[in-house]
Amino acid sequence: MTDTVQAPHGHDGESRRDFLTLAASAITGVGAACTLWPLISSMEPAQDVLAAGAPVDIDIKALQPGQQMVVLWRSHPVFIARRTPDELKTLQDQKELAQLRDPDSGILQQPDYAKNWHRSVKPEYFVVVGICTHLGCIPEFQPKPESVGPGWEGGYFCPCHGSRYDLAGRVFQGVPAPYNLPVPPHHFVSDTVVRIGENPPGETFDLNDVEQI
Amino acid sequence: MAAPSSQKQNALVRWIDHRLPVFAFMQHELYDYPTPRNLSYWWNFGSLAGIMLVIMMVTGIVLAMQYTPHVDYAFNSVERIMRDVEWGWLIRYIHMNGASFFFAVVYIHLFRGLYFGSYKEPRELLWMLGVVILVLMMATAFMGYVLPWGQMSYWGATVITNLFSAIPGVGQDIVTWLWGGFAVGNPTLNRFFSLHYLLPFIIVGVVLLHLIALHQHGSNNPLGIDRKGPQDSIPFHPYYTIKDMFGLSVFLVIYAAFVFYVPNLLGNVQNYIPANPLQTPPEIVPEWYLLPYYAILRSIPSKLLGVCAMFGAIVTLFLLPWLDTSRVRSAFFRPVYKWVFWLLVADCLMLGYVGAHRPEGINIVLGRIGTFYYFLHFYVLFPLIGKFERPLPLPTSISAAVLAKHGGGAAPASAAMEKH
Amino acid sequence: MRRLHAAAAAALLALAAGAALAEDETPALKSPGWSFDGIFGTFDRAALQHGFQIYSEVCSNCHSMSLLRYRDLAALGYSDDEIKAIAAQKQVTAGPNDQGEMFQRAAQPADNFVPPFPNEQANRAAHNGALPPDLSLIIKQRDGGADYCYSLLTGFKAAPADFKLGDGMNYDDYFPGHQIAMPQPLQDDSVAYADKAPAPLSQEAHDVCTFLTWASEPTLEARKQTGAKVMLFLLVMSVVLYGAKRKIWAEVHSGHA
Numbered sequence: 013m014t015d016t017v018q019a020p021h022g023h024d025g026e027s028r029r030d031f032l033t034l035a036a037s038a039i040t041g042v043g044a045a046c047t048l049w050p051l052i053s054s055m056e057p058a059q060d061v062l063a064a065g066a067p068v069d070i071d072i073k074a075l076q077p078g079q080q081m082v083v084l085w086r087s088h089p090v091f092i093a094r095r096t097p098d099e100l101k102t103l104q105d106q107k108e109l110a111q112l113r114d115p116d117s118g119i120l121q122q123p124d125y126a127k128n129w130h131r132s133v134k135p136e137y138f139v140v141v142g143i144c145t146h147l148g149c150i151p152e153f154q155p156k157p158e159s160v161g162p163g164w165e166g167g168y169f170c171p172c173h174g175s176r177y178d179l180a181g182r183v184f185q186g187v188p189a190p191y192n193l194p195v196p197p198h199h200f201v202s203d204t205v206v207r208i209g210e211n212p213p214g215e216t217f218d219l220n221d222v223e224q225i
Numbered sequence: 226m227a228a229p230s231s232q233k234q235n236a237l238v239r240w241i242d243h244r245l246p247v248f249a250f251m252q253h254e255l256y257d258y259p260t261p262r263n264l265s266y267w268w269n270f271g272s273l274a275g276i277m278l279v280i281m282m283v284t285g286i287v288l289a290m291q292y293t294p295h296v297d298y299a300f301n302s303v304e305r306i307m308r309d310v311e312w313g314w315l316i317r318y319i320h321m322n323g324a325s326f327f328f329a330v331v332y333i334h335l336f337r338g339l340y341f342g343s344y345k346e347p348r349e350l351l352w353m354l355g356v357v358i359l360v361l362m363m364a365t366a367f368m369g370y371v372l373p374w375g376q377m378s379y380w381g382a383t384v385i386t387n388l389f390s391a392i393p394g395v396g397q398d399i400v401t402w403l404w405g406g407f408a409v410g411n412p413t414l415n416r417f418f419s420l421h422y423l424l425p426f427i428i429v430g431v432v433l434l435h436l437i438a439l440h441q442h443g444s445n446n447p448l449g450i451d452r453k454g455p456q457d458s459i460p461f462h463p464y465y466t467i468k469d470m471f472g473l474s475v476f477l478v479i480y481a482a483f484v485f486y487v488p489n490l491l492g493n494v495q496n497y498i499p500a501n502p503l504q505t506p507p508e509i510v511p512e513w514y515l516l517p518y519y520a521i522l523r524s525i526p527s528k529l530l531g532v533c534a535m536f537g538a539i540v541t542l543f544l545l546p547w548l549d550t551s552r553v554r555s556a557f558f559r560p561v562y563k564w565v566f567w568l569l570v571a572d573c574l575m576l577g578y579v580g581a582h583r584p585e586g587i588n589i590v591l592g593r594i595g596t597f598y599y600f601l602h603f604y605v606l607f608p609l610i611g612k613f614e615r616p617l618p619l620p621t622s623i624s625a626a627v628l629a630k631h632g633g634g635a636a637p638a639s640a641a642m643e644k645h
Numbered sequence: 646m647r648r649l650h651a652a653a654a655a656a657l658l659a660l661a662a663g664a665a666l667a668e669d670e671t672p673a674l675k676s677p678g679w680s681f682d683g684i685f686g687t688f689d690r691a692a693l694q695h696g697f698q699i700y701s702e703v704c705s706n707c708h709s710m711s712l713l714r715y716r717d718l719a720a721l722g723y724s725d726d727e728i729k730a731i732a733a734q735k736q737v738t739a740g741p742n743d744q745g746e747m748f749q750r751a752a753q754p755a756d757n758f759v760p761p762f763p764n765e766q767a768n769r770a771a772h773n774g775a776l777p778p779d780l781s782l783i784i785k786q787r788d789g790g791a792d793y794c795y796s797l798l799t800g801f802k803a804a805p806a807d808f809k810l811g812d813g814m815n816y817d818d819y820f821p822g823h824q825i826a827m828p829q830p831l832q833d834d835s836v837a838y839a840d841k842a843p844a845p846l847s848q849e850a851h852d853v854c855t856f857l858t859w860a861s862e863p864t865l866e867a868r869k870q871t872g873a874k875v876m877l878f879l880l881v882m883s884v885v886l887y888g889a890k891r892k893i894w895a896e897v898h899s900g901h902a
Contacts, residue, residue: 036889039882040470046878050312051287058291058309063716063755262897304712304782307864314864315871459897467893471886478879485872486684489785497785497861507821 067209069201072137080153082142085208088225089142089150090196092206099155099179100135102165112182114192121145121224122195123217131180131195139198139208140181144170145224146189155179168193194222254440259458260465261446263623267341268444269472270334275432276473277327282425284320285369292372294418296411299374300499318488324366325491326480328514331359339545340566342554343445349546351438356542358431363515365424368417370512371409375496380509382409382417388522391529408502448626449555450619457623508583516580517573521599523584524592534596541603548603550611558617562610565602572598671819674792675799677851681858684873687866688859691840693721696856699836699849701731704780707772707827709760712781713860716754720863728754735759773813775826784854784861791854793819798850801829 057065065086072092075081080093095103102108109115117127125133132138142150149172154160160169160176168177176184181193196219199212211217219225242248291310293302306313335355338344344352367385371378386403390396405412443452452458459465483490491513495506511519518535525531541548556563576595582588620626680689697718700710715732723731732752737759740747752759760779762768769776778786787793796819804816804823814824831853833845842848859865 032885032889032892035885036467036470039885043878043882050315051283053311054287054313054316055290056311058305058311058313060305060309060714060755063714066753066755301712307862308712308717314862314868318868463893464897467886467890471883471890474879474883474886478876478883481872481875481879485868485875488868494786494788497782 065209067197067207069205069207071205073204075137077136078155080155083208085196086219088196090208091138091140091142091153093138093140093153093155093179095130095136095138095155095179099166100130103178103180104129105165108165108178111184112178113185113190115182117182117192119191119223121192121222123197123211123215125212125215125217126195129180131182131192133199133212137200137206138180139195139206141194141196141219141225142168143194143225144172144175144189145183145191145193146170146173146175146187149173151175151177151193191224194219194225255466256460256462258440258443258461259452259455260444260461261452261457261623262459262464263446263448263627264444264465264468265447266468266472267333267337267447269469269476270330270337272469273330273473273476274327274334277323277330278425278428278432281320281323281327282429284316284323285422285425287316288320289422292418294372294415296374296414296500299372299414303373315484318484322480322483322488322491324369325512325514326476326483327362328366330476331362332514335359336570338445339569340556340563341445341447342449342549342551342556344546345549345551345554346546347442348438348445351435352546353543354431354435354438356539358428358435359542360539361424361428361431363518365421365428366512366514368421368424370496371414371417372421373496374414374500376498376500376504376506377493377496377509379409379500379502380506381511382413384509385511386413388532388535391532393529445554446623447555448557448620448623449553450623450626453622510581513577513581516578517576517595518580520576520580520592521596523580524589524596538596538599541600545603545607548607550608551614551616552611553616553619558619559610559614560617561614565606565610568598569602572602671821671823674789674819675796676792677795677847679791679855679858681855681865684869686869688720689855690722691842692852692855693859694723694840695836695838695842695844695849695852696854696859697721698839699831699853700780700856702836703830704853705758706761707768707777709762709768709779710758710781710860711760711779713758714754715752715756715758717863720859725754732756738763772826777827780857780860782861784858786861791858794854794857795850797825798831798853799846 068083068085070081070083070092072081072094075092075094077094077096078099080091083090083092114121117131122131130138131140144151149170151168151170154164154169155166157165159166164176165178167179168181170176170189173188175187175189177189177193178184181195183189183192196208197211197215197217198206198208199210199215201207238248288306291302291306291313293299303317306317308314310316338352338355367381371382386400386409389399389403392399401407403413404410405416443458446452493510493512498506510516518538521538522531522535525534551559551562553559556566572595575591576599579588579592579595584592620629680687680692700708715728718728718731719725732754735752735758736749737752737756738747739750742748760768762771765776784790784794789796797817800818800820802816802818804810808816808823810816811824814826815828816823817825831846831849833849835846835849836844838844862868
């Protein structure tokens with residue numbers, strides 16, 4: 013079945029016929045494209061899927077210092093870790109920072125309000141998407157020094173290919189993972205409830221804009 | 226796109242054609258293909274049927290991306306398509322109404338064949354392949370209707386699968402095998418989904434055979450006489466490509482009117498109620514395009530004979546080329562048959578009406594008359610009319626008839642006139 | 646002669662189509678006129694909100710609407726905060742928590758409308774074995790649609806003297822068989838509309854049926870609006886293609902006036 017109509021062979025090109033056939037071809041082409049659009053568009057995330065990706069409120073009352081909880085947001089595992097003052101000190105240790113690929117979080121892997129030395133809204137609470145930026149495994153929470161090996165000051169260790177991150181999710185040099193762990197939009201709606209998936213008022217940030225989830 | 230006239234083939238086209246002659250094939254079968262110059266709009270319905278097949282397959286494949294073929298989820302997955310999926314409501318209504326329009330087009334195409342003798346020598350196999358397509362369509366539509374898992378889906382499936390229990394001896398075993406359980410249930414739904422997805426591809430294969438058979442001798446025409454020479458035909462492109470496109474556009478206007486303004490007119494409200502195995506709907510009816518067969522089934526008091534009559538009605542269609550004894554194809558020249566044809570149309574409409582209503586009172590009588598006439602028409606009237614009818618004299622050729630009709634005065638060959 | 650054939654065929658088809666519609670022994674349905682009728686129909690937002698209020702205050706005590714979600718109410722003109730508040734009025738069973746227990750939490754916009762009873766059996770038990778149907782699709786589930794629902798709601802009356810009404814049943818002019826287990830759900834001023842509009846029974850029935858039509862088909866407006874564009878496009882395309890067809894066939898026609 014042909015979509016286009018061509019002029020009869022070997023006859024003089026009456027301008028009206030050519031215009032008509034041109035118009036016919038054009039209008040049919042537009043019609044065909046418009047018909048395809050809903051079919052392709054229907055594969056976009058449906059409204060229930062988008063609704064399920066709405067922000068979630070997490071109660072962190074029970075979270076102790078040195079502990080981490082894992083929640084789901086948009087089918088991603090999100091780590092909420094409560095860092096101790098000692099752990100926070102290691103985040104500013106120059107020797108540690110020298111071993112990192114991107115100590116200043118220059119690459120877009122976090123919102124602007126998390127582009128600081130603790131990569132979060134509040135230093136005490138670290139909220140990060142727990143997906144290794146290498147090939148997508150879920151890194152282990154290893155906050156205790158020496159737990160992964162000598163010289164380990166605490167952080168995240170990915171068992172799949174050995175990538176390492178510090179307790180602010182920043183990736184070390186010499187490991188397969190290329191980027192820091194991504195920080196999702198989040199803010200505290202109260203002292204004990206953190207809302208994941210929503211920026212603080214006045215801020216804009218979309219997790220889809222980062223280099224690598 | 227396809228090759229223009231043979232002088233302008235570019236190097237790429239020639240390279241491909243040398244290895245896989247697709248362009249030469251299309252040039253021959255779609256562009257230059259000689260077609261009778263006098264085809265009326267009744268000849269648009271074949272291409273419309275082909276387009277409906279494509280529309281159904283494309284929308285079906287997209288729907289299948291969102292549908293869940295499990296009894297606990299099927300109904301809600303369809304409602305999810307209607308409410309949550311971008312444009313889901315449109316794709317669903319196109320598919321749903323598309324079934325009706327596919328059958329409408331194919332029935333008109335079929336009756337065109339009956340009127341103009343398109344089933345007669347040398348097109349017997351072409352006709353029989355068409356009947357095969359119709360049967361595959363009926364199976365596909367039946368299974369497709371079960372998928373939304375509404376009340377009518379479930380109970381229609383129950384009634385129709387139970388038909389096979391009429392087979393003596395092994396009947397109930399066959400039904401249990403069809404169901405995959407003790408009643409229509411999840412195994413049934415899953416296999417119907419699988420087969421509903423499969424059958425259209427088989428239909429595509431049979432359609433290709435149908436087109437090959439068609440191209441062996443070319444299309445019939447309203448006069449029913451063979452083409453005698455090049456003055457009787459015109460190339461398919463551009464004449465019939467543009468005519469098919471125009472016909473498609475008009476058809477789409479009607480189709481769109483249903484999809485956008487009365488999308489549930491041809492359906493049954495019962496199917497918006499989730500299937501309930503413990504509650505039979507007040508009336509169990511198939512979709513309109515299956516009503517005449519349903520009427521034939523119910524018109525015979527015996528279960529086994531009713532099933533035989535229903536299948537017999539379809540088998541009869543295969544035998545048409547041999548039941549009709551007339552040597553003349555087109556009803557234009559058959560003064561008796563041309564009126565009897567309309568009796569068949571009326572009979573089918575009446576059977577459709579009967580199929581939609583409870584088998585009580587006058588409907589029982591009408592159903593039996595309708596069934597009786599159906600078989601009478603094909604097994605008695607067809608052979609007899611052909612034998613005893615005195616046909617009108619046939620024109621000498623298509624171009625002669627066209628010239629005579631339009632008062633002549635034109636140059637021969639390419640400038641002969643067309644009536645439509 | 647051919648035109649006669651075509652006319653005969655059309656007449657037969659029309660007869661069959663008319664006759665194929667189901668027979669009805671109840672009186673003709675009342676048709677109050679709906680804003681969503683016709684090729685340019687839209688939903689009256691005020692009626693939708695009234696209707697939702699009636700559903701919430703009256704119908705939802707017995708009838709579930711499980712295909713609707715609270716977030717769907719945005720189409721009625723409610724804001725995100727209003728929707729959160731509406732949802733939060735209901736409790737949803739969630740869990741299990743880390744102790745393995747199910748617990749109750751406030752409904753959220755993404756949740757489905759909380760049903761009045763946890764399952765069908767509980768609903769039947771509360772209603773002497775009768776099951777108030779889910780209303781998510783009720784308009785599409787009944788012949789006559791919104792007209793039928795309107796007629797039903799305004800069709801309750803005392804049973805005629807010669808009619809034997811079963812125990813606990815109620816007489817309605819429009820319900821098939823005239824005996825319905827549901828007592829008349831709405832009277833004049835059953836509900837005080839939030840915007841203080843008058844609420845006679847006819848208005849309440851009209852508003853709740855508008856709401857129910859929206860619930861059965863939220864995409865109705867999109868359907869009709871898209872339809873207008875598509876029909877216009879197809880009509881224009883048909884004219885253009887007809888012109889092209891005539892031009893291309895002209896040479897086959899040559900000699901023909």
